[in-house]
Amino acid sequence: MRRDFVKIDEERCKGCGLCINFCPKKVLSFSDKFNSKGYRPAQQHDLDNCIGCGFCYMMCPDTAITVYKETVEV
Template sequence: MKAKVHIIESLCKECGYCIGACPKKILEPAPYYNQNGFHPVRITNMEECTGCSLCYQICPEIAIEVQKT
């Protein structure tokens, strides 16, 4: 694991940009809703994350934090 990704679920608007941008394809919409009625993105396999930060850079809602480990 090269980084820790934290999704601020309440900010996610389910646009899917981060899902498309992740080279490892480890982001997906969660099966539940946040308080605004969107499926927040979740990470499926933190071990695979390279820490590239593309998800953080593309998110228009600043809902993703990437912390290098």
């Protein structure tokens, strides 16, 4: 079984929303919290539907996103 997910460096994220707009599965959204710079960073709100496509990573101008693809043994 495969599990894909993203990690977003909340302190690097400036809340531009490009990753949110380009996510084909709509698994990203803005956080309710603010980072230390006053931005609302992106977050992965849907942990089950990420397909690990990397569009969010490619669109991020701040290189704040890392995409992980894991194989989980059942």
